[in-house]
Amino acid sequence: MELMSLLQDLQASAPAEWMRTSVKAMPLVEGTHVLAAATVFGTILIVDLRLLGLRDVRRAFTRVSDEMLRLTWGAFGLAVVTGALMFAANAGTYYGNTAFRLKMLALLAAGLNMAIFQHRTLRGVAAWDVNATPPRAARVAGLLSILFWLSVIFLARWIGFTKGYDFAVPDDAEINFQF
Amino acid sequence: MMAFAAWLHATAFSQMIQAVRWIIPLLQSIHIVMIGIVFVSSVVIALHVLGRVRAEESFQAVWGRFAPWSRTALVVMLVTGLLLVVGEPAREFSALSFWLKMGLVAIGASGTAAFGRRYGAAKAVGAARFPASARLAAVGLIVLWGAVVLLGRAIAYDVEMWGAGVLPWN
Known part of the structure; x- marks a missing residue:
């Protein structure tokens, strides 16, 4: 199958090889991925809370979003690069992992929500920019955004627990704390 | 230290956290969301101090x-x-990254609080x-x-990051 051979090529690429063989690559890239994702969530939350009319209500919406979304996009770019490196290292495993697929769906949903907001609701922003409570469509977009991004983070963490090995310790196992 | 970890690991509460499959990933997810809020709050406060955001406030x-x-x-x-420590005590106590992280959290929390005490009542607006x-x-x-x-994620890769046996109780 075309896709499978593409995944195999990706997994055989030099960056993927580096990720698997360099002893510090995985922790540093994963750590940066978590930092980037945490920044995406934290900055988007500020914008979403303004959309919901819950915080920063005395500041114009566009002022809040213009300041924060630059950081969001920078962090998102970093998350994509580090995520792509992690994916390449074990492309086949990730591709077959349900949590990974659901995470991609949640990301897609977050992106669609943002695109719809951008192309429809935001067009009329001049009418509600300084209002403490934005219109219903904006509030719905803010709430959905929080839910989708929380799902992305949970599903991302779930991948690590379903990636083909089980962390559960059998009841009768003797655990050696001395290693 | 590792004897304490073994004792903690054997407690009923720890066993419960280990036994229910979704508890640890859920706790980790909440933990990540919270550090996102702490980190971004610090970023916004720092960018304000640098005159980059919320300059009118x-x-x-x-x-x-x-x-x-x-x-x-x-x-x-x-x-x-x-709760994560109770669920996986040996993993945390044996990791240098964990102890470094705890030290930085203590410095970060007290440093942020000190910053607030020093400037928290500043009402002036404007640059410089x-x-x-x-x-x-x-x-x-x-x-x-x-x-x-970064150290939080490094706990899972402690030997790769720092080598084996770097802590006296390992």
């Missing part, structure tokens, strides 16, 4: 907006972190309100909370 207003979120998120982060030391401290706090995140 006083420090008092910016502090009043973000410090409570940061404080609450830090408390939830500590609670979920504590902060001395170089305050700007440096603000950037330092971002770096520190960022390092907390």
Whole structure:
């Protein structure tokens, strides 16, 4: 199958090889991925809370979003690069992992929500920019955004627990704390 | 230390956390969301000190907006972190990254609180309100909370990061 051979090529690429063989690559890239994702969530939350009319209500919406979304996009770019490196290292495993697929769906949903907001609701922003409570469509977009991004983070963490090995310790196992 | 970990691991509460498959990933997810709030709050406060965001607001207003979120998120982060330690004591206590992270969290929390005590009531608005030391401290706090995140992930790769047997009780 075309896709499978593409995944195999990706997994055989030099960056993927580096990720698997360099002893510090995985922790540093994963750590940066978590930092980037945490920044995406934290900055988007500020914008979403303004959309919901819950915080920063005395500041114009566009002022809040213009300041924060630059950081969001920078962090998102970093998350994509580090995520792509992690994916390449074990492309086949990730591709077959349900949590990974659901995470991609949640990301897609977050992106669609943002695109719809951008192309429809935001067009009329001049009418509600300084209002403490934005219109219903904006509030719905803010709430959905929080839910989708929380799902992305949970599903991302779930991948690590379903990636083909089980962390559960059998009841009768003797655990050696001395290693 | 590892004897304590073994005892903790055997307690009924720890066994419960280990037995239910979704508890640890859920706790870790909440933990990550909370550090996101703590980190971004520090970033916004620091960018304000540097004159990059919310320039029309006083420090008092910016502090009043973000410090409570940061404080609450830090408390939830500590609670979920504590539950993760109870669930996987050996993994945490044997990791140098864990102890380094705990040290940085203590410095970060007290440093942020000290920053708030020093400038929290500042009502002035406009550029160049902060001395170089305050700007440096603000950037330092971002770096520190960022390092907390990196060390948090490094716990799972402690031997790869620091080598084996770096702690006296391992």
